[in-house]
Amino acid sequence: MTPQEIVERALAGPVGAGRAVLVTQTSEAVLRWANSTMTTNGHTTAQDVAVVALEAVEGGTAVGVVSSGAPLRDTAAVDALVDAARRAARAAGPARDVAPLPEPTGDDPGWLDGAVETSIGVFGGLVEGLAEVLDRPQRHYGFASHDLSTVWLGTSTGVRRRWVQPTGSIELNVKTPDLDGSAWTGRSTADFTDVDVVALAADATSRLDWGRRRVSLPAGRYETLLPPSAVSDFLLMLAWSMGGRPAQEGRSAFAGPDGPRIGERLTDRLLTLASDPAAPGLEYAPFVAALHSGDGVSVFDNGAPAQRVEWLRDGSVAELAYSRPEAAEFGTAFAPPGDNLLLTGGSAASMADMVAGTRRGLLLTCLWYIREVDPETLLLTGLTRDGVYLVENGEVVAEVDHNFRFNHSPLDIVRQATEVGATERTLPREWKDWFTRVAMPPMRVPELNMSSVSPSR
Amino acid sequence: MADRTDSERIDPAFRALPLAQLADAALGRARELGAEHADVRVERIVAQSVELRDAGVTDVVDSSTEGLAVRVLVAGTWGFASLVELTPERAAAAAERAVGVARVLAPLARERVDRAAEPVYAGVEWCSDYAVDPLTVPTGDKVALLADRSRCLLAAPGVDHVEAGLAVVRENKFYADVAGTSTLQQRVRTAPSLTATAVDRDGGGFETMSSLAPPAARGFEYLTGTGWDWDGELARLPEWLAEKAAAPSVEPGRYDLVIDPSNLWLTIHESVGHATEYDRAIGYEAAYAGTSFATPDLLGTLRYGSPLMHVTGDRTVPHGLATIGYDDDGVATGAWDLVRDGILVGYQLDRTFAPRLGLDRSNGCAFADSPHRVPLQRMANVSLQPDGAVDRSTDDLIAGVDDGIYVVGDRSWSIDMQRANFQFTGQRFFRIRGGRLAGQLRDVAYQALTTEFWGSLDGLGGPSTWRLFGAMNCGKAQPGQSAAVGHGCPSALFRQVNVLNTRAEGL
Numbered sequence: 001m002t003p004q005e006i007v008e009r010a011l012a013g014p015v016g017a018g019r020a021v022l023v024t025q026t027s028e029a030v031l032r033w034a035n036s037t038m039t040t041n042g043h044t045t046a047q048d049v050a051v052v053a054l055e056a057v058e059g060g061t062a063v064g065v066v067s068s069g070a071p072l073r074d075t076a077a078v079d080a081l082v083d084a085a086r087r088a089a090r091a092a093g094p095a096r097d098v099a100p101l102p103e104p105t106g107d108d109p110g111w112l113d114g115a116v117e118t119s120i121g122v123f124g125g126l127v128e129g130l131a132e133v134l135d136r137p138q139r140h141y142g143f144a145s146h147d148l149s150t151v152w153l154g155t156s157t158g159v160r161r162r163w164v165q166p167t168g169s170i171e172l173n174v175k176t177p178d179l180d181g182s183a184w185t186g187r188s189t190a191d192f193t194d195v196d197v198v199a200l201a202a203d204a205t206s207r208l209d210w211g212r213r214r215v216s217l218p219a220g221r222y223e224t225l226l227p228p229s230a231v232s233d234f235l236l237m238l239a240w241s242m243g244g245r246p247a248q249e250g251r252s253a254f255a256g257p258d259g260p261r262i263g264e265r266l267t268d269r270l271l272t273l274a275s276d277p278a279a280p281g282l283e284y285a286p287f288v289a290a291l292h293s294g295d296g297v298s299v300f301d302n303g304a305p306a307q308r309v310e311w312l313r314d315g316s317v318a319e320l321a322y323s324r325p326e327a328a329e330f331g332t333a334f335a336p337p338g339d340n341l342l343l344t345g346g347s348a349a350s351m352a353d354m355v356a357g358t359r360r361g362l363l364l365t366c367l368w369y370i371r372e373v374d375p376e377t378l379l380l381t382g383l384t385r386d387g388v389y390l391v392e393n394g395e396v397v398a399e400v401d402h403n404f405r406f407n408h409s410p411l412d413i414v415r416q417a418t419e420v421g422a423t424e425r426t427l428p429r430e431w432k433d434w435f436t437r438v439a440m441p442p443m444r445v446p447e448l449n450m451s452s453v454s455p456s457r
Numbered sequence: 458m459a460d461r462t463d464s465e466r467i468d469p470a471f472r473a474l475p476l477a478q479l480a481d482a483a484l485g486r487a488r489e490l491g492a493e494h495a496d497v498r499v500e501r502i503v504a505q506s507v508e509l510r511d512a513g514v515t516d517v518v519d520s521s522t523e524g525l526a527v528r529v530l531v532a533g534t535w536g537f538a539s540l541v542e543l544t545p546e547r548a549a550a551a552a553e554r555a556v557g558v559a560r561v562l563a564p565l566a567r568e569r570v571d572r573a574a575e576p577v578y579a580g581v582e583w584c585s586d587y588a589v590d591p592l593t594v595p596t597g598d599k600v601a602l603l604a605d606r607s608r609c610l611l612a613a614p615g616v617d618h619v620e621a622g623l624a625v626v627r628e629n630k631f632y633a634d635v636a637g638t639s640t641l642q643q644r645v646r647t648a649p650s651l652t653a654t655a656v657d658r659d660g661g662g663f664e665t666m667s668s669l670a671p672p673a674a675r676g677f678e679y680l681t682g683t684g685w686d687w688d689g690e691l692a693r694l695p696e697w698l699a700e701k702a703a704a705p706s707v708e709p710g711r712y713d714l715v716i717d718p719s720n721l722w723l724t725i726h727e728s729v730g731h732a733t734e735y736d737r738a739i740g741y742e743a744a745y746a747g748t749s750f751a752t753p754d755l756l757g758t759l760r761y762g763s764p765l766m767h768v769t770g771d772r773t774v775p776h777g778l779a780t781i782g783y784d785d786d787g788v789a790t791g792a793w794d795l796v797r798d799g800i801l802v803g804y805q806l807d808r809t810f811a812p813r814l815g816l817d818r819s820n821g822c823a824f825a826d827s828p829h830r831v832p833l834q835r836m837a838n839v840s841l842q843p844d845g846a847v848d849r850s851t852d853d854l855i856a857g858v859d860d861g862i863y864v865v866g867d868r869s870w871s872i873d874m875q876r877a878n879f880q881f882t883g884q885r886f887f888r889i890r891g892g893r894l895a896g897q898l899r900d901v902a903y904q905a906l907t908t909e910f911w912g913s914l915d916g917l918g919g920p921s922t923w924r925l926f927g928a929m930n931c932g933k934a935q936p937g938q939s940a941a942v943g944h945g946c947p948s949a950l951f952r953q954v955n956v957l958n959t960r961a962e963g964l
Contacts (some may be wrong), residue, residue: 033565034740034742035568035740035741035743036567037565038534038565038566039741040535041535041558041559041562041833042537042539042558042831043554046539046540065516067521068520068521069520069523069541070501070541071524071543088517088596091595091597092507092600093514093597093652094514095513095515096514098517120557120558127561127562130565131565134565134567141740143744143745143935145935173743175743184744188777249617249618249656250617250657252665255661255663257658257661258827283642291518294508299516368873369872369873370871371870372869374960376663381871381880383871383874383878385873385874405880405904433935435930451962454873454878455750455877456750456873456874456875
């Protein structure tokens with residue numbers, strides 16, 4: 001059965017209190033290399049069909065979500081999935097957060113189109129360059145991934161939407177032959193036509209040269225230059241903590257004595273942190289497709305138009321995430337979490353410009369193993385990774401011969417930044433498995449708390 | 458468990474799939490195309506997640522993943538392909554695609570894969586140890602149970618919100634390879650969660666207290682009293698929460714720590730479990746999960762910790778989340794030492810990496826988290842053994858501390874990419890003064906280097922304190938894979954560990 005046939009069959013006949021059907025076809029090609037040789041490579045395809053069934057039950061509306069990764073060969077298989085979802089809803093009993101399913105907002109001209117698939121061939125140009133890179137004297141490690149997911153969403157209110165989401169990324173970790181020095185670079189891409197692996201490897205390799213002079217530094221608070229990747233890892237944690245309900249209920253860093261801290265100024269810099277489905281090159285589905293409900297997210301929002309949401313605007317807390325049921329409950333506006341994150345409002349300065357303007361400080365490469373320590377202050381811990389450099393009088397003068405564990409809140413990163421540079425597309429080292437579409441500036445933080453020394457390199 | 462019982466319990470719907478025909482088609486085609494090794498996995502993973510907020514349902518999701526994977530070695534290079542259609546024709550197509558991947562990548566391979574030998578196990582079956590398959594329990598019963606416990610907590614003074622959840626999984630794996638091994642297995646996992654929150658509207662703060670019940674390779678009986686004292690814990694959670702919310706903030710410095718198994722398991726996971734993964738130790742995870750300070754040149758000589766430290770790897774302990782009969786390389790699982798008398802003596806291996814260490818057999822750690830992922834070396838149940846000579850209680854250990862902290866439950870965790878510098882928080886921190894508990898503390902984190910920490914191990918609880926904990930979601934590899942893993946340990950005493958005040962860290 002085609003995805004469209006599955007959707008129409010699952011929506012045929014009585015639909016209880018409402019129904020949404022999502023068919024997702026995914027194809028993924030991956031290359032992985034370590035110790036300058038290929039390791040695990042593959043090409044996978046998968047389909048997932050999910051039925052969100054709404055049923056009127058005593059006490060309200062119940063919802064059941066049933067998804068299957070098995071092929072649906074005939075209408076009986078679709079009917080069985082629908083029945084399972086209806087039974088699940090009735091068994092679950094009334095749901096806490098309920099709203100009418102959204103009405104359609106127009107026709108989707110791509111609705112009848114098929115899936116778009118990737119293949120191992122997407123790496124054609126990359127393989128050629130990689131062969132050259134792997135023959136170099138350094139030790140090379142890395143991963144390239146290309147994923148094409150096509151989703152078809154239909155609802156009992158008449159929504160019919162299709163979206164093809166490309167997600168690609170490449171990371172290179174280059175080490176000196178004795179494994180004593182290490183550098184990293186990575187970027188996201190939609191189709192790999194814009195990836196020059198030889199240039200990326202050259203960039204990482206050039207930073208290994210900074211390790212010719214090594215220094216040891218004690219734990220402490222340092223002026224620190226955060227590159228866009230590190231900024232993105234901090235600010236994703238900030239964005240993911242901006243749920244409206246926890247703030248309303250007093251159990252969030254964004255909870256204040258009189259309610260959510262909307263309007264609170266974090267910085268005089270006119271920084272805006274936003275998610276925008278139409279951001280050029282970083283687009284995501286222009287409609288909500290949700291398979292579960294939680295803070296800020298609801299299966300009752302399936303088909304609602306996605307929209308630009310500004311979490312911080314001109315340096316102040318502007319919006320928190322609310323699903324439509326939550327927005328109704330708290331008397332505020334629908335603000336769906338997005339699948340990209342953009343921080344804008346800095347200067348035109350590049351990282352190189354910011355290094356040139358530094359009297360003494362640390363230049364980081366990326367961050368790793370970031371976890372929340374205190375939800376009340378949003379204190380995070382984590383580590384620097386693959387290159388910490390000492391900058392003196394406008395130049396990188398040495399590599400620090402160890403890493404640091406930091407303890408710092410992303411709220412304080414925004415509050416304390418003394419310089420914010422030009423926004424560029426980057427790859428979050430820590431969170432890229434879940435989130436690749438980010439554009440961030442480099443930032444200068446005057447006293448980042450490097451809580452202890454990690455001897456690891 | 459007797460084979461007959463195992464066989465009877467394996468899901469008949471999975472057994473009814475044309476497993477032998479799929480294997481014949483895939484392996485036959487791979488052979489025809491010149492693969493020197495091929496294996497095929499057919500998997501079905503059925504899962505359910507139920508979540509409640511303040512005793513009302515927020516989310517019930519049922520999901521199933523099904524598919525077929527073919528892995529081949531062609532000219533010493535791996536190729537892998539998976540798809541969802543379970544027909545012999547598509548199985549053969551997956552084999553062709555896997556061989557194609559290997560041939561495209563062969564020019565980039567600088568090493569030839571060589572695998573350890575393993576006896577052939579033809580037609581073996583295995584099922585994990587549980588009483589009630591959690592996927593067979595009506596959803597309404599699960600909701601009712603969680604709602605009842607939520608209401609019980611909400612009725613207690615000082616509890617403003619309760620989040621309750623349950624995740625259950627049934628995993629079926631069929632494996633066959635060109636050597637003649639074929640295995641059919643089933644296991645279940647059950648992961649309950651329960652968190653109470655107290656909000657101080659006047660003071661502007663909030664505090665939480667979570668159940669310590671770990672995920673376990675048990676059935677639904679785990680929710681109703683087998684393996685966990687729910688009634689006892691629920692009765693005390695509100696008072697623990699209230700005490701914590703009013704507790705003084707810790708004075709940072711060095712303290713003797715008595716660490717409960719509910720916290721220590723995660724420290725073992727991060728500082729020993731991952732550090733003794735051989736593929737990491739020789740660089741195969743260097744760009745992602747990281748490497749290890751415990752490199753193979755130190756095997757047999759590295760002083761990991763005090764002589765009290767005896768850490769084992771196993772995939773056999775009952776109810777262990779990594780426990781299984783045969784791994785995804787077709788290797789019969791077992792148990793072995795990783796750290797003995799405080800010295801590094803072993804690693805976790807699969808068939809690809811065992812020969813690299815000079816061993817002629819894998820210890821059975823290959824695992825793929827779905828039919829759409831490649832098997833890798835994944836973590837066994839890595840466990841600290843108790844003092845076998847003296848059965849000291851946790852109270853005995855506390856009695857040996859004049860000025861310290863008793864750490865209970867896990868919460869925040871982070872460790873560096875070579876598994877040296879770590880920082881952990883917990884659910885409850887009790888001040889120890891003069892060998893007795895003296896109320897809770899807030900804002901505590903302990904931070905150390907792995908060998909320094911394990912070197913400070915100065916007392917072990919006995920077998921009566923040993924408890925099995927674990928995680929459902931240990932991450933590794935690219936594309937990322939999630940594995941369930943168990944860790945058992947006794948209570949243990951560590952001397953003069955660095956304790957931070959997490960509020961002061963953020964100032």
